[in-house]
Amino acid sequence: MNISINFKRNVEMGKSMNWCQKGNRKCGLWLNTPAFLLFMLLSMNVAAESSQDATLPAAAVATSGTDAANIISPAQVDIPETPAQVVVPPPPTAPYAVGFDKINTGDTAWMLSSTALVLLMTIPGLALFYSGMVRKKNVLSTALQSFTIVCLVTLIWVVIGYSLAFTPGSTPFIGGFDRLMLNGMFYDKTGSTLTVSHIASSIPESVYVMFQLTFAIITPALITGAFAERMKFSAMVVFMILWSLFVYAPVAHVMWEPSGFFAASGILDFAGGTVVHVNAGIAGLVCAYMLGTRRGYGREPFSPNNLIYTMIGAALLWVGWFGFNAGSAVASDGRAGMAMLVTQIAAATAALTWMAIERIYKSHATMLGACSGAVAGLVAITPASGFVGVGGALSIGFAAGFFCYWGATSLKRMLGADDSLDVFGIHGVGGIVGAILTGVFADKVIGGIDASITMQIVGTFSTLIYSGVVTWIILLMVDLVIGLRVSDDDEQDGLDISQHAERVI
Amino acid sequence: MSESAKLAVAGLISVALRRKLNRVIDVEWLLHNDDYAREVMRIARKQEMPELSQYAARMDELIFGKAIAVQSAPVVQDTMRKSTVVNDGEDEVGIENQYIGALR
Numbered sequence: 001m002n003i004s005i006n007f008k009r010n011v012e013m014g015k016s017m018n019w020c021q022k023g024n025r026k027c028g029l030w031l032n033t034p035a036f037l038l039f040m041l042l043s044m045n046v047a048a049e050s051s052q053d054a055t056l057p058a059a060a061v062a063t064s065g066t067d068a069a070n071i072i073s074p075a076q077v078d079i080p081e082t083p084a085q086v087v088v089p090p091p092p093t094a095p096y097a098v099g100f101d102k103i104n105t106g107d108t109a110w111m112l113s114s115t116a117l118v119l120l121m122t123i124p125g126l127a128l129f130y131s132g133m134v135r136k137k138n139v140l141s142t143a144l145q146s147f148t149i150v151c152l153v154t155l156i157w158v159v160i161g162y163s164l165a166f167t168p169g170s171t172p173f174i175g176g177f178d179r180l181m182l183n184g185m186f187y188d189k190t191g192s193t194l195t196v197s198h199i200a201s202s203i204p205e206s207v208y209v210m211f212q213l214t215f216a217i218i219t220p221a222l223i224t225g226a227f228a229e230r231m232k233f234s235a236m237v238v239f240m241i242l243w244s245l246f247v248y249a250p251v252a253h254v255m256w257e258p259s260g261f262f263a264a265s266g267i268l269d270f271a272g273g274t275v276v277h278v279n280a281g282i283a284g285l286v287c288a289y290m291l292g293t294r295r296g297y298g299r300e301p302f303s304p305n306n307l308i309y310t311m312i313g314a315a316l317l318w319v320g321w322f323g324f325n326a327g328s329a330v331a332s333d334g335r336a337g338m339a340m341l342v343t344q345i346a347a348a349t350a351a352l353t354w355m356a357i358e359r360i361y362k363s364h365a366t367m368l369g370a371c372s373g374a375v376a377g378l379v380a381i382t383p384a385s386g387f388v389g390v391g392g393a394l395s396i397g398f399a400a401g402f403f404c405y406w407g408a409t410s411l412k413r414m415l416g417a418d419d420s421l422d423v424f425g426i427h428g429v430g431g432i433v434g435a436i437l438t439g440v441f442a443d444k445v446i447g448g449i450d451a452s453i454t455m456q457i458v459g460t461f462s463t464l465i466y467s468g469v470v471t472w473i474i475l476l477m478v479d480l481v482i483g484l485r486v487s488d489d490d491e492q493d494g495l496d497i498s499q500h501a502e503r504v505i
Numbered sequence: 506m507s508e509s510a511k512l513a514v515a516g517l518i519s520v521a522l523r524r525k526l527n528r529v530i531d532v533e534w535l536l537h538n539d540d541y542a543r544e545v546m547r548i549a550r551k552q553e554m555p556e557l558s559q560y561a562a563r564m565d566e567l568i569f570g571k572a573i574a575v576q577s578a579p580v581v582q583d584t585m586r587k588s589t590v591v592n593d594g595e596d597e598v599g600i601e602n603q604y605i606g607a608l609r
Contacts, residue, residue, distance in 0.1 A: 133608060301601040304608070372609055408609045422608060489524055497516045505512070505533065 092198040093168055093259065094178065095185065095205055100192045104202035110332035111200075111207050117323025118214035122221045123150055125320055129313025129371070130225050133421050136305040137494020138229045139504045145224040145233075149240055153217045156244050158182050161216055162209050164249035165257065166197060172261040175253045182209065199258065200330040211327060212252075219248050219276045225421030226284030227291050227484075229302075230491055233499045235482045242474045247283065247467050251275050255459070267459035268442060268451050270339070271328035273383025273434040274463050281428020282464045283471040285419060290475045291484050293418035295491050302420075307367050314371035318347055321378045325385040338446060339385040342393035343378065349394055350377025353401025369405075372426060376404035379430030384438040387451065392441030396434060403433045435460040511536050511567045518549055518560045525552055542568055 127146035131139045153161070163179035170176065178184060185205050187194040195205040220240045227236075254260040255267065255275045262269075269275055294302070304310065325343045329336035354373025355365035380400030381393060388396065407429030408422040419425065439453035478484060485491075490498035497503055515532045522528050526548075535542050542564070549561040 298606040301604040302608070303601055303604045368609060405609075409607065412607065420608075425609075489520075493520045493523070497520055501513045501517060502509070503512055503516045503532070 092201070095167065095195050095197050097186075097193050097195050098201075100194065102196070102202070103194070103204060104331070106332040107202045107330065108204065108207055110336065111203050111211055111327060111330065114323035114327025115207065115211045115214055117320045118211070118218065118327065119150075119320075121317050121320035121324065122146055122214070122218045125313050125316030126218065126221050127313070128309045129317060129375075130228065130421055132306045132309030132311070132313060133225075133304045133368070134228050135302060135494070136504060137496055139305055139309075139496065140502050141233070141495035141499055142224065142228055144500065145236055146221045148233075148237065149221045149224070150217050152237065152240055153220065153244055154213060156241060157213045157216050158209070161244060161249050162212065164245070165216070165252040166199060166208075166212060168257065168259045169253070172259055172264065173254055174250050175257060185209065199256070202331065208330075211330075215272055215276060215324075216244060216248055216252070219272075219280050220244055222276070222280035222423060222427055223284045223287060226419045226423040227287045228420040229495060230291055230294050230420075230485055231287075232483060232486050233495075235478050235484050238482060239474060239478050239484075242478070243283065243471065246474065247279065247470050248275075251279050251463055251467065255463075262459050262462075265455060265459075266449075266452060267455050268387060268438050268447075268449075269383045269435065269459070270386035270438075271325045271382045273379070273431045273438070274460055277379045277382060277427040277431030278435060278460055278463050279431075279467045281424045281426075281431055282468045284423030285415070285417060285428060286468050286471045287475065288417035288419040288424070290472065290479070291418075294420065295488060297418045304368065307371075310371055311367055314374055318374055318378060321347070321382075325382060329386060335386055335446070338389070342385050342388055342390065343381055345390060345393040346381035346397035346400065347374045347377040349397025350374060350380065350401035350404070353398050354405050357402065357405050372404070372408065372422070373401050376400040376426050376430045379404075379427055380434035380437070383431070383435045384441060387438055387442040387447035387449075389441075389443050389446055392437075392443065395441060396437050399433050399437060400430050404430045432460055432464075508536070511564070514560055514564050514567060518545065518557065518564060521554070521557050521560065522549060522552075525554065525557070536568075539568070 123146055127143040130146070131143045134142050158181065160177075160180055162182065163177055164175045167175040167178045185195050187204065187206065196203065197205050197208040200208045220243055223240075223243070224236070252275050255262045255269050257263060267274075296302075321343055322340050326336040326340040329339055351370050351373035354369050354376065358365045358369045377397045377400045380396050381388075384392060384396055404426050408425030411429065412419060412422065412425050415424075417424075436453065436456050439451040439456035442449070442451035444450055475484065486495065486498060494503075512532065515535050518535075519530050519532050522530055522545075528548075530545055531541075535545055546561045546565055549557045552558075
């Protein structure tokens with residue numbers, strides 16, 4: 001009997017290959033063990049019977065017109081009558097080519113939608129969320145920073161970022177150069193072949209590149225809230241280019257690429273609690289220290305110009321977060337559904353918790369508090385969204401509301417930095433809380449794996465240290481060459497006029 | 506000419522005048538009141554700063570057109586005024602104060 005192995009379907013058996021390689025980092029080791037081989041043998045027949053796709057041949061596909069050296073194709077395997085004699089090929093460890101029939105249209109449709117949702121989080125979501133909280137004279141500059149980062153990171157990502165983050169490298173800390181300029185990625189209509197990522201084998205690689213690009217965009221965009229109202233536009237541009245290359249790409253590789261150091265160590269980060277939020281949070285705090293406080297900070301009121309903008313932005317973030325978390329399942333399956341459910345629960349719980357604390361300590365709940373609480377809950381559930389159930393989501397949401405309120409108020413005063421829009425207080429603290437609580441509430445029935453609190457703490461604080469130190473070095477360099485802050489006069493006039501010669505009426 | 510172009514130049518004049526004379530102008534009123542605009546241009550040119558003169562010339566062109574720009578501008582004493590926001594109510598002061606040193 002000849003049965004070709006479809007890796008995704010065979011490994012799935014309750015947990016998808018996609019999850020295995022993105023959400024569950026222990027798989028990086030597990031896939032190399034004899035136990036995996038045995039599991040493959042035992043599951044083969046079941047998979048063959050239960051899935052029509054599993055019986056389809058997955059022969060190495062033609063690579064006409066492409067660079068064959070960059071492609072690893074799963075080999076066709078003959079399955080003899082005696083399972084013990086089966087030779088199972090190693091799982092793909094780099095992007096490879098497949099026929100059109102290997103693409104799951106349902107997964108692809110969901111990932112296309114998720115990609116659009118996550119991009120919506122940055123523009124206009126984050127742009128509005130931040131713009132509403134700054135003074136009127138800085139509205140345009142704040143929104144323009146997010147918009148510019150979208151353009152900048154897009155180019156960085158296709159030139160080198162994707163390759164550094166999501167291809168295997170010679171070390172477990174950074175990827176290789178196989179996909180420079182997306183070289184080797186192709187879609188061949190005449191040959192009915194295309195490439196897929198080894199991390200997401202059921203969707204076209206082009207879709208995976210785009211999906212991950214939106215994460216690479218929003219992470220540096222989050223940092224802009226920490227240095228709002230005082231950073232030179234030119235310095236911001238240079239800083240973001242360097243930060244994307246030297247901080248985001250390595251951290252994403254270490255955590256999400258199966259050969260990455262944290263991935264192979266079993267540290268869990270389903271959708272980016274550490275890669276996105278802890279990373280951006282600590283970078284924001286370092287920026288706030290390096291740039292110093294705004295003129296008049298602590299003496300004059302810095303009133304938000306329009307909290308309706310902030311509410312609209314927070315709502316767009318909330319909706320977009322379904323693409324962020326449920327999309328990280330890289331499949332339109334039950335796990336994505338669970339991720340969406342717990343995302344909603346955590347956001348609502350954290351928003352109510354924040355408002356309740358405000359009601360107790362300040363005698364009134366506020367719009368800004370409700371928006372902040374919702375975002376805090378979304379941040380904290382991010383690393384856990386593919387691993388926890390309803391109880392875990394309620395707990396993480398409550399903890400996020402409590403600790404992020406503390407982070408944006410008491411901790412902020414203790415730290416003494418002018419983190420303008422509380423990037424560390426919400427994204428940093430929320431990310432840390434979520435990453436650690438993932439180790440507490442991860443449910444093996446949902447995620448298929450036991451989490452280690454110790455390893456979660458190690459992963460979180462390693463990221464804090466790496467991101468903080470490298471961010472500091474980059475800022476020093478930019479300060480030396482360009483200078484980080486606008487002049488006092490420019491700051492007084494507002495960045496809209498002084499940096500962009502525009503103004504909101 | 507588009508309103509945004511006028512506003513951009515008016516903003517630049519406003520910044521330069523504030524730095525040079527420590528004098529605040531009302532940018533929006535400048536766009537809507539010709540007398541006020543002429544007076545602002547006159548003051549801007551009087552400083553003999555190339556940058557300000559350039560902005561003033563550009564603003565003349567945007568608002569009046571070059572032909573009108575050479576006409577003498579009547580002095581309007583009372584139209585220069587500071588663009589400041591005064592919060593008289595105690596409630597507003599209280600709301601503002603909650604944003605001192607913290608956003609949340």
